[in-house]
Amino acid sequence: MPVIAFPGSPPDPAGPGADSSVTAAIDRFLACLPAKTTRDSYAKTLTHLAGLAGNRPVADLSCEDYAAVMDRWNTAAAATWNRHLSALVSFTTWAQRQDLLATNPARRLTRRPAVRRGDRAIPAARLETLFTDERHPLRERLLWRLLYETAARADEILSLDVADLDLERRRARVTSKGGAIEYVHWATATARLLPRLLQGRQAGPVFLADRRAPATGRRAPATADICPVTGRGRLSYPRAEYLFKTATADLDPHREGWTLHQLRHSALQHLAEAGRTAPELQAKSRHQHLASLGRYIRLGEETSARITAEHDPAARRRAR
Incomplete structure (x- = not known):
């Protein structure tokens, strides 16, 4: 019987027994995203999660970890806050489907209502x-x-x-x-x-x-x-x-x-x-x-x- 991958959740290429650290999981998650623009956008958020909990198992991620990541954008515009929160939520959903995470560390975080200004269009x-x-x-x-x-x-x-x-x-x-x-x-x-x-x-x-x-180093493109x-x-x-x-x-x-x-x-x-x-x-x-x-x-x-x-x-x- 052929196996059909769940839509939007490609099988983990690392397979069973793979490194379950946050850094490794983030790398695999980003590699599953087909659109480069989405990968780049999510990477901006998840880099901070990796810096906070990189070597820990994904299963140990907590609400406090996610809150610490989002605190970086606590004073940002609602659209910016929501964009970074979406990255964390997407990673969480993927990790749960890969059986790496049993809880939802994003459950205490909520999207912020965007205030629409009437003069967003530039004359x-x-x-x-x-x-x-x-x-x-x-x-x-x-x-x-x-x-x-x-x-x-x-x-x-x-x-x-x-x-x-x-x-x-x-x-x-x-x-x-x-x-x-x-x-x-x-x-x-x-x-x-x-x-x-x-x-x-x-x-x-x-x-x-x-x-x-x-040409070399972590900033080399x-x-x-x-x-x-x-x-x-x-x-x-x-x-x-x-x-x-x-x-x-x-x-x-x-x-x-x-x-x-x-x-x-x-x-x-x-x-x-x-x-x-x-x-x-x-x-x-x-x-x-x-x-x-x-x-x-x-x-x-x-x-x-x-x-x-x-x-x-x-x-x-x-x-x-």
Whole structure:
């Protein structure tokens, strides 16, 4: 009789008798995840769990261990807290299916309600000011504009290699959430900037870090994340996010700086304001469900201001 693996829980490749330490289990869990973006995201959380309880058996993990890991993000935004908690919960579910863990150390932790601000979409005029400000390096201006024009997720764009680009058709092949291979498309402004950034490079990451990547040590990246021409590594999400928040602090009314994800949000909301239908937004954003687009179809402050001005009784009076 053939054995069919439980969906979403590939068999443990190490088999019976494998190392049951937290570090070893985390490595096996991450290896089971098909999508690189998911692996990278979960690894950011589980690295802290491994640092706390690395050599202990998985079976010994407790609620206090998980609370200590999550305490690192205790003051972070609700979305950040929920993202890291999801990583712990996913690892817990996998460990239970592998009979490594009988309890649920995440049972005392709860997701936090996200507070939705009404001004998450960045006004188009401010974006254009940002994109054309040559005080910012070419790499940053191209990254920001590419994220906006493609309405792609930041980790998808930062994971691009030169080989993924189709410059003639103004598109790139990305690995989306869940591991699907999809295409994102850009407009003329990005098409004009890309050759300037690449400078003839035919391989390696599109967006490179400022320094050469270390060849050895724990910070040495994978070979695929190093440019064969310059020796520089791939630009990381945390670094790109920091640069964007710093560059936009003065433009943001809250003086906090904007996030890279707000470029995706802004692109979709601006398209909705321009009259694009929900199916068209779905094609652009690559959301699996139309219901996920509700936040973008809900038009924002600029639309409110325009409607108010257009229906201002004083504006109807004609000059004599």
